[in-house]
Amino acid sequence: MNPGKTARNQSRTAILNRLREGRGDQAMTVPASDFAVVRDRNWTPAERLDRFEARISSVNGEVHRVAREQWIDTLYALMKAKGLENLLVSEDVEHGRELRRLWPWEAPALLGYEQPIEHWKPAMFNNVAAALTGCLGAIAETGSLMLWPTPQEPRLMSLVPPVHFVLLAADCVYDTFHQAMAEQQWAQQGMPTNALLISGPSKTADIEQTLAYGVHGPRELVVLILE
Amino acid sequence: MSTDTAHSDVQQFHPRVRSALENPQIRSNFRSAMDGLMGKRQAAFEDWELETLRDLGAAVRLRALSRLPELLVQLETNCQLQGIRVHWAETGDQACEIIRDICKARDARRVIKGKSMVSEEMELNHFLEAEGIEALESDLGEYIVQLAEETPSHIIMPAIHKNTDEISDLMHEKTGTERSRDVGYLTASARQQLRDKFMQADVGISGVNFAVAETGTLCLVENEGNGRLTTTVPPCHIAVTGIEKVVEHLEDVAPLLALLTRSATGQHITTYFNMISGPRKADEKDGPEEVHLVLVDSGRSSIYQDQELLDTLRCIRCGACMNHCPVYARVGGHAYGTTYPGPIGKILMPHLLGLENTRDLPSASTLCGACGEVCPVRIPIPKLLQRLRKESVDGDRLRPSVVPGHGVKRTLKEQASWNGYRWLASDPGRYRLAGWMMTRFRALTPRNVGPWTRYRTAPRPAAKTLHQLMAARRREEQS
Numbered sequence A: 001m002n003p004g005k006t007a008r009n010q011s012r013t014a015i016l017n018r019l020r021e022g023r024g025d026q027a028m029t030v031p032a033s034d035f036a037v038v039r040d041r042n043w044t045p046a047e048r049l050d051r052f053e054a055r056i057s058s059v060n061g062e063v064h065r066v067a068r069e070q071w072i073d074t075l076y077a078l079m080k081a082k083g084l085e086n087l088l089v090s091e092d093v094e095h096g097r098e099l100r101r102l103w104p105w106e107a108p109a110l111l112g113y114e115q116p117i118e119h120w121k122p123a124m125f126n127n128v129a130a131a132l133t134g135c136l137g138a139i140a141e142t143g144s145l146m147l148w149p150t151p152q153e154p155r156l157m158s159l160v161p162p163v164h165f166v167l168l169a170a171d172c173v174y175d176t177f178h179q180a181m182a183e184q185q186w187a188q189q190g191m192p193t194n195a196l197l198i199s200g201p202s203k204t205a206d207i208e209q210t211l212a213y214g215v216h217g218p219r220e221l222v223v224l225i226l227e
Numbered sequence B: 001m002s003t004d005t006a007h008s009d010v011q012q013f014h015p016r017v018r019s020a021l022e023n024p025q026i027r028s029n030f031r032s033a034m035d036g037l038m039g040k041r042q043a044a045f046e047d048w049e050l051e052t053l054r055d056l057g058a059a060v061r062l063r064a065l066s067r068l069p070e071l072l073v074q075l076e077t078n079c080q081l082q083g084i085r086v087h088w089a090e091t092g093d094q095a096c097e098i099i100r101d102i103c104k105a106r107d108a109r110r111v112i113k114g115k116s117m118v119s120e121e122m123e124l125n126h127f128l129e130a131e132g133i134e135a136l137e138s139d140l141g142e143y144i145v146q147l148a149e150e151t152p153s154h155i156i157m158p159a160i161h162k163n164t165d166e167i168s169d170l171m172h173e174k175t176g177t178e179r180s181r182d183v184g185y186l187t188a189s190a191r192q193q194l195r196d197k198f199m200q201a202d203v204g205i206s207g208v209n210f211a212v213a214e215t216g217t218l219c220l221v222e223n224e225g226n227g228r229l230t231t232t233v234p235p236c237h238i239a240v241t242g243i244e245k246v247v248e249h250l251e252d253v254a255p256l257l258a259l260l261t262r263s264a265t266g267q268h269i270t271t272y273f274n275m276i277s278g279p280r281k282a283d284e285k286d287g288p289e290e291v292h293l294v295l296v297d298s299g300r301s302s303i304y305q306d307q308e309l310l311d312t313l314r315c316i317r318c319g320a321c322m323n324h325c326p327v328y329a330r331v332g333g334h335a336y337g338t339t340y341p342g343p344i345g346k347i348l349m350p351h352l353l354g355l356e357n358t359r360d361l362p363s364a365s366t367l368c369g370a371c372g373e374v375c376p377v378r379i380p381i382p383k384l385l386q387r388l389r390k391e392s393v394d395g396d397r398l399r400p401s402v403v404p405g406h407g408v409k410r411t412l413k414e415q416a417s418w419n420g421y422r423w424l425a426s427d428p429g430r431y432r433l434a435g436w437m438m439t440r441f442r443a444l445t446p447r448n449v450g451p452w453t454r455y456r457t458a459p460r461p462a463a464k465t466l467h468q469l470m471a472a473r474r475r476e477e478q479s
Ligand code: SF4
Pocket: B314, B315, B316, B317, B318, B319, B320, B321, B322, B343, B344, B371, B374, B375, B376, B377, B378, B379
């Protein structure tokens, strides 16, 4: 074992010993944690959707409610209106296959995340205009989308392209973050490499508290709620 | 942190306060920012049972601290199971060395950084640069501060001391962008400058807001997306955090997140809440292939030795205490000369740097109590300030002190006067005699009693003692 390693194991032991000794035999009294205040909302499905839409809109998120069979037309119209040249969308998820099947147009072009990022970093950073992903659901209270990136829909899809479209099923909206993680049993099933709450486009207020959107991540976040 | 400059800086507290107070630009930059932040926080908690939520926040943090060693081990085990390598550092210097070694092993020359106050605390950027490794800040505020070769003046908004014109001039000088008052333009320029840096970086270094023991998850709170880029694009991610940031369960994160973003900037939530539980898996197409977690002690385990001071470790670094502090709002963050300014800095820095280097901090407070009232995890900051004042004169000798540099302000003169007072006050005869003498010789009391009389008149004993007055009143009533 190299000397650096040994020194660091010593650090571990020293820190843990100090903490154990520090506490001595006096057990700290800890009040019970009652999570009701971050849990019980009992909103109706309609209230939930309205709440989600109001919250995410207030931070510049764009929301469209569309009928399930209409979403591809809506997406196309939005891309046209925004002048977006291409769309990064997975080939191996249900909505990706559906989109490819039903996308009659030449442009905007549909791109796939075929290679590991190392093979196309500059193209991802410079040439992709927009990306479309699904999500695990949304949180009404804070206007947040829950994403667990997968091998099919990797992490950078929701981060690097300037516009991010998200499909959200209307019946997947939870009242609160606490409720969502409890009902989906996040802690029990174990966490993925990366999990995210996304609440609006990237923003900053670091220059004299003035809000500016699209600082490092997407400048636009567009949610299509499928009803 | 161990450099002499940092120490002498801290000791220049009074001159820096004076020059900050004389600078109308700084005062107005801070005043308007703090007023805005206080208003936003209040609005964000409008529909909440705030006191109940604060109770829960405090309970969650206390529970984590009560099991701190066990939770750290659990965190380590779960992280390792998922492929995250865990390192322990007793000091900031040791943490810097660990990070340097990880960089060297990968032959890394370019590091991109997300916001991390712990890395500020250990002066990581300087350390890496001295080793020939470029460390570039990517949070817009940190980027500005780095361009200006300064340190953050606020833990949430590092560049809050500068206004748009100052930032525009700075960016023009250092990066050649056009001068502009358009914040959108300045932001877009910074985005452009940093994009290439993200692509080229060999290592990304971030902080951690909460580390979940139960699932081995590192949580990061941010708005810009630079934290996500830092932790996703480079092939290696190093997360560095103080050992106190651990929480027990994943659900514990819910109340802390609700409290943190609303207390800090009045947002219901930040744009991104990023939960990382491992490096890239074999079938994944992006994410770092290596993830490291560096757990830094740096004085925290000695704070842990004291049941009262331990409350300092509950802090979730929201910055609300500084936003509401009348002293901070007037002197600004740089006057403190410490990594963490404001009320939290006053109760934390003495442990990290020793009271001998921070002797002015615990007394730079009016004890108005605003910090304690807004703290989302109910840290009794005013009480801890009083405790540290006692520590600095060794006033509380009932228990052995764990505060480095305790007793630094204890002087023979002050000690002798208190001993004298005790001798006089513990015997009725002596006390009466002393009282009588004071009324007799009241004209002789000094007009100048140190700092006290700089802004106030000197106290002067009354012409009659309380005993005399009461006796006179009784006589009047009887007659
Ligand atoms: S002491 Fe309390 S108010 Fe201050 S930064 Fe920490 S958590 Fe926030």
